Amino acid sequence: MDNAIAWVLLFPLIGSIACALLGMVNRKLCYPISVLSMVAATWASVETLFQAVASPTAEVSYIFGGWVLDLFPRGVGIEFRADLLGALIALVVVGVGLIVSMYAKLPVEKETPKKEALYYPLFLLQITGLAGIALTGDAFNLYVLIEVAALTGYGLIAIGSNRAAAATFNYLILGTIGASLYLLGVGYVYIKTGTLNMVGIQEVIATNGLHDSPTMQVAFVLIGLGILIKMAFFPFHAWLPNAYSSAPTTTSCLLAPLVTKVMIYVMIRMVLTVFGVEFSFESTLWSEFMPWLVVIAIVCAAVMALAQREIKKMLAYLIVAEVGYMVGGVWIYNYYGLIGSIFHIISDACMTLCLFLATGIILRACKTTHFDGLRGLFSKMPLTMIGFFVGGFSIIGLPPTCGFFSKWYLITGGMVAERWEYMVVLMFSTMIMVVLFFRLIERIHLAVSESGEDLGKGHGDLGLTKEQTKFEEAPLSMLIPLLLAASVVMIIGIYNQEVVDQIERFLAPFNLPKGTGH
Amino acid sequence: MFEDGAIINELLIERLNYLIYVVLLLIGLHAMIAKRNLIKKLIGMSIFQTAIILFYVSISVKNEATIPIYKAEHDPHGAASKAAAIELNSTNSGKPLYAPTELQSSETQQYANPLPHVLMLTAIVVGVATLGLALALCLRIQQGYGTVEEDELLVKLERSDARYSLSPLAKAISSRRRPARNSRNPRATGKSSSTPKRSTGYGKNLGSTKASKPSTAKTKTTQANKNPNSVNRKPGTTSAKIGTKKSLPPKKTSIKPAGKTSPQQKKGTE
Numbered sequence: 001m002d003n004a005i006a007w008v009l010l011f012p013l014i015g016s017i018a019c020a021l022l023g024m025v026n027r028k029l030c031y032p033i034s035v036l037s038m039v040a041a042t043w044a045s046v047e048t049l050f051q052a053v054a055s056p057t058a059e060v061s062y063i064f065g066g067w068v069l070d071l072f073p074r075g076v077g078i079e080f081r082a083d084l085l086g087a088l089i090a091l092v093v094v095g096v097g098l099i100v101s102m103y104a105k106l107p108v109e110k111e112t113p114k115k116e117a118l119y120y121p122l123f124l125l126q127i128t129g130l131a132g133i134a135l136t137g138d139a140f141n142l143y144v145l146i147e148v149a150a151l152t153g154y155g156l157i158a159i160g161s162n163r164a165a166a167a168t169f170n171y172l173i174l175g176t177i178g179a180s181l182y183l184l185g186v187g188y189v190y191i192k193t194g195t196l197n198m199v200g201i202q203e204v205i206a207t208n209g210l211h212d213s214p215t216m217q218v219a220f221v222l223i224g225l226g227i228l229i230k231m232a233f234f235p236f237h238a239w240l241p242n243a244y245s246s247a248p249t250t251t252s253c254l255l256a257p258l259v260t261k262v263m264i265y266v267m268i269r270m271v272l273t274v275f276g277v278e279f280s281f282e283s284t285l286w287s288e289f290m291p292w293l294v295v296i297a298i299v300c301a302a303v304m305a306l307a308q309r310e311i312k313k314m315l316a317y318l319i320v321a322e323v324g325y326m327v328g329g330v331w332i333y334n335y336y337g338l339i340g341s342i343f344h345i346i347s348d349a350c351m352t353l354c355l356f357l358a359t360g361i362i363l364r365a366c367k368t369t370h371f372d373g374l375r376g377l378f379s380k381m382p383l384t385m386i387g388f389f390v391g392g393f394s395i396i397g398l399p400p401t402c403g404f405f406s407k408w409y410l411i412t413g414g415m416v417a418e419r420w421e422y423m424v425v426l427m428f429s430t431m432i433m434v435v436l437f438f439r440l441i442e443r444i445h446l447a448v449s450e451s452g453e454d455l456g457k458g459h460g461d462l463g464l465t466k467e468q469t470k471f472e473e474a475p476l477s478m479l480i481p482l483l484l485a486a487s488v489v490m491i492i493g494i495y496n497q498e499v500v501d502q503i504e505r506f507l508a509p510f511n512l513p514k515g516t517g518h
Numbered sequence: 519m520f521e522d523g524a525i526i527n528e529l530l531i532e533r534l535n536y537l538i539y540v541v542l543l544l545i546g547l548h549a550m551i552a553k554r555n556l557i558k559k560l561i562g563m564s565i566f567q568t569a570i571i572l573f574y575v576s577i578s579v580k581n582e583a584t585i586p587i588y589k590a591e592h593d594p595h596g597a598a599s600k601a602a603a604i605e606l607n608s609t610n611s612g613k614p615l616y617a618p619t620e621l622q623s624s625e626t627q628q629y630a631n632p633l634p635h636v637l638m639l640t641a642i643v644v645g646v647a648t649l650g651l652a653l654a655l656c657l658r659i660q661q662g663y664g665t666v667e668e669d670e671l672l673v674k675l676e677r678s679d680a681r682y683s684l685s686p687l688a689k690a691i692s693s694r695r696r697p698a699r700n701s702r703n704p705r706a707t708g709k710s711s712s713t714p715k716r717s718t719g720y721g722k723n724l725g726s727t728k729a730s731k732p733s734t735a736k737t738k739t740t741q742a743n744k745n746p747n748s749v750n751r752k753p754g755t756t757s758a759k760i761g762t763k764k765s766l767p768p769k770k771t772s773i774k775p776a777g778k779t780s781p782q783q784k785k786g787t788e
Contacts, residue, residue, distance in 0.1 A: 140637050147644045154651055162662030163682075166675055169655050173550055176563055176648055183641060184543075184570050190634070191577050 004051065005062045005082050007044035008090055009132050011037045012097070016124035023117025030120040031105050037124060038098040041131070045094045048135075049087040058505060059083040061137070079197060081137030083273075084506040085342060088499075089265045090134040092349045093258055095488075097127040099353065100254045103481040107249040107360055112159050119159060119250075126152040126254060130262050139186045139196045139274065142266065143179065146230065149262070150175045153255055160248040167242035174239045178229030185222030188215050189274075198274045205276055211283045220275055220284055227270065231263035231323055234297030241316035249360035252312065257352040260319055261345045264326045268342065271330060277510050287333045294328035295425045297321070302432040311359050311369040314436060315352070318395060321429055322348050328422050329410045335512040337413025340406055342503045347394065347402035347492060354391030354485040358384055361474040361482065374444045376469045383483065384474050385444060390486040392437035394493070397430055402492035409500075418516050535576035542569035556659065556666040560652050567645040571638050578634040586632035 015037025022029045051060045060082045082090065101123065112119050129149030136142050154175070158168040190196060192215045193204040210216050232240040240260075244252045271280040281287045298321050305317035326348070329341030359369060361384045366373045378385045394403035407426065414423035473479060492499060529537055542565055549562025660666050663674050 140640075144640055144644065147648070151644075151647055151651060154655070158655055158658065162658060163675065163678060165655050165658035165662065166671060169556060169652065169659065172648065172652050172655065173559055173563065177547070177550065177566070180566055180570055184573065187570070187574055187577065187634075196633075 003062055004044045004047035005060050005080050005135060008041055008048060008094060008135060009128050011041035011044060012124040012128040016121040019124060020121040027116040030116045034101045034120045034124055038101045041094045042098045045091045048082050049091050052082050052084055052087040078141050079137040080135050082135050084502050086134050090131050092346050093130045093134055094127060096257050096349055096353050099481045099485055100250060103357055103478055104250045105477050106475055111248040115159060122152045122155045126156060130258050133262050134265060137198050139198055143183050143186060146179050150179060153259060156251040157243050157247040161246060164246040167246050171239040171243045174229055178226045181222050182226030185219045185226060188219035192216055201274050202276050205279055211279050223270055227263055227267050231260045232320055233323055233327055234300055234320060237320045240320060241313055244316045245312035249363060253356040253360055256319055256356050257349040260323050261349050264345055268330055272510055281333045287331050290331035291328055291419050291422050294324045295421050297324035298425045298429050302429045305436060306432055309371050315355055319352060325410060329413060332413055332417045332419045332422055334413040334417035335514045336409050336416055338507055338512060339500060339503050340409030340413050343409055343500060344406035347406045350485060350489045350492060351391045351394035351403055354387055354489055357482040357485055358388035361478050371443045376464045377444050379469045381473050383479060387482040387486040390489055394489050396433045396437055400493045401489050402496060405493060405496040416515060539569050539573040554668040556656050556668060560649060564649060571641060574634040574638045578631040580630045583628055583630040586629045
């Protein structure tokens with residue numbers, strides 16, 4: 001199918017409208033519709049990726065409505081363009097969406113009762129927005145899709161408790177500042193280049209020599225700042241932990257793996273294919289100071305994660321630290337760093353998904369996500385815990401999970417570019433992740449409380465009754481998506497070379513330095 | 519430079535729009551960050567977005583240009599071009615008439631650039647949606663916490679967070695013995711006995727937090743309930759000190775009777 005790239009968006013969009021309409025008739029229809037539309041969207045996304053891989057230019061293009069006028073520099077009209085990077089990210093988005101939509105049935109029924117007809121349309125619109133961000137080739141259309149994703153995200157978070165509504169308000173204020181700054185930056189780009197098409201902007205910058213134009217510099221700063229706020233980069237991260245930890249389970253499972261990663265994708269897209277490598281790294285000072293900001297970001301986020309006593313909060317700070325990894329991988333200005341950064345978007349989405357799905361099951365079983373409530377969980381639900389550990393090991397970076405390979409490339413990039421501070425901070429953060437997850441494993445297997453008290457009677461005794469450690473695995477509709485996500489983490493790890501090959505093919509035309517950048 | 523007023527001229531006359539846009543942007547940003555009232559923050563947000571709209575509209579301004587709708591002589595459906603077409607038809611019937619035509623560059627100079635206006639239509643729609651959602655959130659916050667002042671809200675959120683993040687073990691143990699280490703409430707003395715230590719696993723003693731979640735109520739009765747360790751205590755007898763804390767002034771507005779809470783508010787503890 002030639003226009004599979006359009007169907008990636010249209011399936012969830014149609015699904016959300018169908019959910020909203022049929023949900024008024026019968027709420028039970030929403031769940032199957034959302035799963036069906038996500039299956040269809042995943043198929044379209046796989047098709048798009050294969051088309052992009054097969055095409056000689058390694059990209060697929062589709063112009064909505066066929067409405068294009070061939071003016072200089074690029075036509076007017078909204079183009080959807082999937083190069084290998086965009087197609088990979090779109091596949092990650094809809095893949096995560098598919099797994100979460102399968103998982104959604106029980107948590108949504110329990111946490112937002114009688115609101116299914118409101119929840120599922122928002123859920124599908126969120127995926128529409130995120131997949132659109134990955135595929136669009138128009139700078140203003142990107143803004144609209146960012147706002148579509150953000151607005152539905154606010155709704156998905158605030159549909160839960162009042163606490164979530166209060167957290168969403170902060171998210172909304174910061175998110176609006178971020179998106180508005182991006183919009184302002186696009187205005188400056190438009191003044192100078194006269195086009196909104198991403199490839200067109202790059203062509204104009206190259207042909208007209210706009211590298212030193214102050215207008216473009218201002219645009220770059222505004223767009224960069226807006227995206228940094230949206231991706232919860234460290235000084236701007238304040239909205240994220242509360243919003244994600246107080247959101248309903250399904251929402252945090254969907255948003256935590258995707259929203260920040262998709263915004264990092266937008267940053268890579270802006271740096272590489274809109275402003276161009278030369279402009280972004282040579283004409284601006286960002287590659288000088290950003291690695292140092294990343295160092296601060298990773299250290300602070302990792303230490304704050306260490307201070308948490310709840311899994312959800314801890315994972316939220318972990319996301320902030322991971323954002324630091326990926327931003328650093330871009331700004332050390334190195335071929336391997338960028339491979340690592342792009343690969344880490346993919347693997348981080350999978351492993352964060354895995355962890356949040358498992359946390360949802362823990363929350364359902366234990367009614368709490370506090371560390372002290374986890375005792376004896378392994379004998380109660382071993383499969384769930386294995387899924388959780390796979391995600392945790394991937395965050396730490398143990399082979400053969402995909403987290404190992406992406407971190408390998410990031411560290412290689414730091415070493416080759418002689419950005420020692422970045423390399424050291426990655427090692428440091430890995431150590432903290434080890435502490436975080438092995439502390440959790442200890443809580444799960446041993447009878448030690450957070451204050452260090454021994455709660456059991458002695459060796460091998462958890463201090464629990466037989467009933468509390470009885471085998472009681474999670475319901476299948478939640479367990480299967482978790483195991484699916486865990487196996488995806490392993491499979492991407494084992495077949496990492498195939499993914500990296502595609503990323504290398506995408507990065508080949510950009511002439512990135514393979515040694516030190518300067 | 520200043521003598522002939524070139525800078526003044528440029529700032530105040532030629533670039534006045536841009537000056538105003540920057541001022542508005544900063545006013546909006548200041549209000550969003552510094553104001554403590556949630557509604558004022560939203561007003562700031564609106565000003566912020568309006569500033570960007572002003573910027574976009576300003577960049578498409580052109581002297582002596584008209585709105586981008588066909589002028590009479592360019593309109594393929596208009597009288598002027600019909601007359602021309604009839605004349606043209608008599609000689610040459612090759613081109614289809616009355617179809618949308620592409621204007622020559624000499625003709626397009628008389629029109630303003632429509633694209634920024636179109637973009638701003640979309641941005642206005644996005645802004646309206648954001649504002650509507652934000653107001654709905656304010657309503658939820660007002661219903662749930664009884665305030666839209668950030669300072670008061672933060673105090674209440676901190677309390678509910680402390681209760682939420684309390685260890686399930688600490689809850690059980692502190693209710694039996696001394697105050698737990700990570701319990702924020704110094705008044706958590708162990709009068710009430712819920713469950714003995716050995717049998718407390720996960721998920722025990724959570725009913726207390728469930729019942730204590732609603733923070734709408736300002737009465738002293740529910741203040742006592744808020745204390746996670748005083749489940750079995752009689753309401754009203756022990757909560758005098760809490761009620762007198764400065765951060766929680768007893769308000770008359772929007773008091774809901776204790777015990778009557780909507781199911782939404784109970785969900786918060788989960």
